[in-house]
Amino acid sequence: MKFSGKLVGLLLLGAGYAVAVGLMVRHVTQETRPDRVTIRVAQWQLEGGVRQAFAAMIRRYEQLNPRVHVELISIPDRTYRQWAQTQLVGGEAPDIIEYSIDYNNVERYFAPISDEVLKPNPYNRGTPLEGVPWRDTFLDAMANSDGFNVRLNQYYAATLTQHSMRLIYNRPMLREITGGDAPPTTYREFVALCARVEAYARERHLTLAPLANSKDTVIGEAMFIFDSASSAVAQRLDHRHVFGALTKEVALDYLRGEWSFRDPEMRIGFELLAELGRHSTPGFLQLSRDSALMDFVRGRTMMIVAPSWEASSLKELCPFELGAFRYPVPLQDDPAYGPRMLGPYADGRLATLMAMYLNRQTRHRAEALDFLHFITSVEGNQIFTDVSTWLPAIVGVRPSAYSRQFLPIYNGYIWFIDGSFLNLSGDDAIAHVRNNFFRLWGPEGRAEAYAEALDAGLRPRILSDLTRNLTVQVQNLTGGDSAAGAAHMAAGPAGATAPLALLPARLEGRTYQMLTVVHAEADKAGKAAP
Amino acid sequence: MRRAPCLLLLLGTLPLVARAADAPTGWPALMRLKADDALRDFAAATPGRETDFGRAVALLARSPVTPEQVAEARGIFTRLADSGTDDVAQGARYFLGRIAQHHLETADPAEAARQYRQLLAEHGDSLWAQTALTRLALLELYPDDPAVTPAAAVAAGERLLAQARLPAAQSELHLVLADAIFFYRLPAAEALPHLLAAERLGRLDRPTRADVLVQIAEVLALGGDAAQARKFYTTFLAEYPLDQRNFMVREKLAAGVGRGR
Numbered sequence: 001m002k003f004s005g006k007l008v009g010l011l012l013l014g015a016g017y018a019v020a021v022g023l024m025v026r027h028v029t030q031e032t033r034p035d036r037v038t039i040r041v042a043q044w045q046l047e048g049g050v051r052q053a054f055a056a057m058i059r060r061y062e063q064l065n066p067r068v069h070v071e072l073i074s075i076p077d078r079t080y081r082q083w084a085q086t087q088l089v090g091g092e093a094p095d096i097i098e099y100s101i102d103y104n105n106v107e108r109y110f111a112p113i114s115d116e117v118l119k120p121n122p123y124n125r126g127t128p129l130e131g132v133p134w135r136d137t138f139l140d141a142m143a144n145s146d147g148f149n150v151r152l153n154q155y156y157a158a159t160l161t162q163h164s165m166r167l168i169y170n171r172p173m174l175r176e177i178t179g180g181d182a183p184p185t186t187y188r189e190f191v192a193l194c195a196r197v198e199a200y201a202r203e204r205h206l207t208l209a210p211l212a213n214s215k216d217t218v219i220g221e222a223m224f225i226f227d228s229a230s231s232a233v234a235q236r237l238d239h240r241h242v243f244g245a246l247t248k249e250v251a252l253d254y255l256r257g258e259w260s261f262r263d264p265e266m267r268i269g270f271e272l273l274a275e276l277g278r279h280s281t282p283g284f285l286q287l288s289r290d291s292a293l294m295d296f297v298r299g300r301t302m303m304i305v306a307p308s309w310e311a312s313s314l315k316e317l318c319p320f321e322l323g324a325f326r327y328p329v330p331l332q333d334d335p336a337y338g339p340r341m342l343g344p345y346a347d348g349r350l351a352t353l354m355a356m357y358l359n360r361q362t363r364h365r366a367e368a369l370d371f372l373h374f375i376t377s378v379e380g381n382q383i384f385t386d387v388s389t390w391l392p393a394i395v396g397v398r399p400s401a402y403s404r405q406f407l408p409i410y411n412g413y414i415w416f417i418d419g420s421f422l423n424l425s426g427d428d429a430i431a432h433v434r435n436n437f438f439r440l441w442g443p444e445g446r447a448e449a450y451a452e453a454l455d456a457g458l459r460p461r462i463l464s465d466l467t468r469n470l471t472v473q474v475q476n477l478t479g480g481d482s483a484a485g486a487a488h489m490a491a492g493p494a495g496a497t498a499p500l501a502l503l504p505a506r507l508e509g510r511t512y513q514m515l516t517v518v519h520a521e522a523d524k525a526g527k528a529a530p
Numbered sequence: 531m532r533r534a535p536c537l538l539l540l541l542g543t544l545p546l547v548a549r550a551a552d553a554p555t556g557w558p559a560l561m562r563l564k565a566d567d568a569l570r571d572f573a574a575a576t577p578g579r580e581t582d583f584g585r586a587v588a589l590l591a592r593s594p595v596t597p598e599q600v601a602e603a604r605g606i607f608t609r610l611a612d613s614g615t616d617d618v619a620q621g622a623r624y625f626l627g628r629i630a631q632h633h634l635e636t637a638d639p640a641e642a643a644r645q646y647r648q649l650l651a652e653h654g655d656s657l658w659a660q661t662a663l664t665r666l667a668l669l670e671l672y673p674d675d676p677a678v679t680p681a682a683a684v685a686a687g688e689r690l691l692a693q694a695r696l697p698a699a700q701s702e703l704h705l706v707l708a709d710a711i712f713f714y715r716l717p718a719a720e721a722l723p724h725l726l727a728a729e730r731l732g733r734l735d736r737p738t739r740a741d742v743l744v745q746i747a748e749v750l751a752l753g754g755d756a757a758q759a760r761k762f763y764t765t766f767l768a769e770y771p772l773d774q775r776n777f778m779v780r781e782k783l784a785a786g787v788g789r790g791r
């Protein structure tokens with residue numbers, strides 16, 4: 001029996017249609033099963049293990065709660081924001097949504113969970129966290145930008161994980177080259193290891209570099225190294241005496257002439273970055289993250305600069321055993337840099353991530369909240385951590401042996417609250433810092449040339465960033481005015497007992513501070529200020 | 531017959547429905563910044579001062595906010611503020627200040643201050659006036675006049691403390707003053723009374739209280755009062771065991787607190 005191409009096409013089309021109808025019917029029957037409620041959860045983490053971790057959490061949750069069915073929707077990060085906002089605007093969004101404060105409109109789309117965070121998480125019964133307020137079961141007590149929204153003075157999101165930057169290494173290769181498998185613990189040991197790898201490659205005529213790196217991945221590592229080495233400068237910029245400074249404040253300090261990239265204390269940071277570049281894959285500034293991963297997976301480098309969220313994917317991709325260590329920033333005992341160092345350094349701000357928000361329009365608030373409780377309980381977060389090999393967000397949850405290598409070190413100095421000297425006021429300043437990387441890491445790169453180039457062009461870029469930011473801040477203020485006025489009126493004269501729930505005046509004051517400095521700069525430049 | 535209970539139930543709810551129709555219903559939508567929905571709801575509500583007020587507040591939130599919208603809102607607020615003394619009149623006066631402060635294409639700080647002062651003079655104890663107080667303080671602390679020295683600006687802001695009646699307004703005003711003192715790089719010790727007062731008032735949210743405890747301890751340490759500084763560092767450690775700054779605070783305590791950094 002012969003089949004014509006046309007017939008085959010029609011059969012395929014018919015089969016596709018039948019499958020689609022089947023899926024739709026299954027979906028509809030699930031939705032309409034009267035004995036259970038379906039809630040939907042959306043997230044954008046497609047790295048190895050995360051979707052499986054959600055599947056495992058959902059399986060366990062549905063065992064415990066047979067009348068609730070949970071559907072996971074995973075959307076690639078490139079399109080996620082647009083997708084989520086379209087769903088939210090259209091009133092079709094899932095009940096729980098991974099979201100970021102940077103996407104804005106939090107108060108419009110999501111329900112605060114402030115009333116819940118002081119109550120214990122019911123799924124922690126029988127664990128050491130029994131009776132502990134939900135808020136205090138998170139490693140950061142929800143004191144991250146999504147957990148507690150400072151502008152709205154409300155708790156919003158429950159988080160699942162934390163992250164760090166690490167150098168991941170090929171353990172068998174380390175053994176072969178050095179005879180041991182212990183990673184370096186000091187800066188000098190790290191430099192010596194890199195030299196040894198280079199010598200090994202030279203002797204055997206191998207295409208082998210110490211570090212796989214790329215224009216994408218170098219950024220996080222560079223910020224950690226540079227900010228650690230420049231702690232002395234950041235410390236003196238803590239004018240509010242809170243053991244920290246915001247990037248926009250540090251940018252204002254720059255405009256006020258309180259620091260520059262040519263300050264002597266900055267020099268070590270640039271030298272360390274230059275050294276990192278020398279040991280990285282040649283031409284890494286032209287390479288993407290995927291190229292760096294490929295260099296490492298194929299054994300063309302011994303180490304790779306990687307954030308911990310790549311660790312689960314690397315584990316799936318690499319046919320060899322992996323290890324990880326933190327870039328060892330020089331400490332006070334370093335023979336050359338010691339006198340200027342101010343360590344030990346923290347890996348970053350203690351902030352749990354992967355913020356899951358509760359859709360304001362959910363028809364299943366109780367069930368969605370219950371699922372949030374489960375995935376952030378000791379049991380739920382342990383499942384997440386075990387299956388994904390990502391790090392936990394909940395007190396007492398044990399990371400796997402593999403992910404333990406990525407555990408951030410928080411016992412150390414850190415001065416930036418939300419950024420870095422290399423990640424200042426906004427897009428223009430950040431682009432300026434990155435577009436000049438070639439002056440540091442290009443063929444003719446030098447630390448001094450990079451520092452000079454940064455200072456030469458930074459001021460106008462900070463000004464343009466802050467000017468744009470002022471517009472956004474004022475828009476937020478005015479929007480907040482209407483919402484706060486509405487809340488006051490909705491409560492009625494008897495219900496309202498406190499001043500309007502506006503943005504705290506001290507935070508509005510920061511807008512004025514920015515305006516004051518920007519005006520002064522504009523006056524200096526003879527331009528009209530915004 | 532089976533319909534009778536339903537009918538009775540429906541009739542029973544009629545007074546509630548009627549009351550709901552009387553009250554402007556745009557506020558819930560506006561709380562979520564859904565200004566178009568709010569405008570529609572206010573348009574359908576029974577006309578009255580609160581409905582007019584709601585429409586004007588919603589106009590300030592409807593994107594894109596045009597100068598014509600702001601002008602229309604300003605006209606409504608002016609009429610409402612000048613024709614009564616009720617909550618709506620006070621709210622309208624407050625919003626007239628906010629329009630001049632932030633909503634106009636070119637801000638008019640003098641006009642904003644004038645509106646806030648009038649509100650404080652006429653209804654000093656009201657929630658609207660107490661809300662306006664800290665916004666007036668910002669105009670005093672960050673004047674649009676380079677001739678005003680930082681010390682004079684802070685002094686003008688401090689004079690407003692006498693008008694702060696509600697603890698929440700007092701607390702926020704003290705924090706605003708301390709922040710301005712740090713911004714102008716005035717001696718940190720000048721911020722100390724404000725930080726202490728804000729802490730004593732007990733109105734700080736949890737993250738802000740953590741900051742204030744650290745600030746008080748740091749400023750005390752800078753001033754050489756190691757014993758008092760230690761007390762606040764220790765309070766911070768006890769109340770915020772998960773705060774990352776614990777490391778720095780413990781380092782400070784281990785080093786004997788001391789003067790400076």
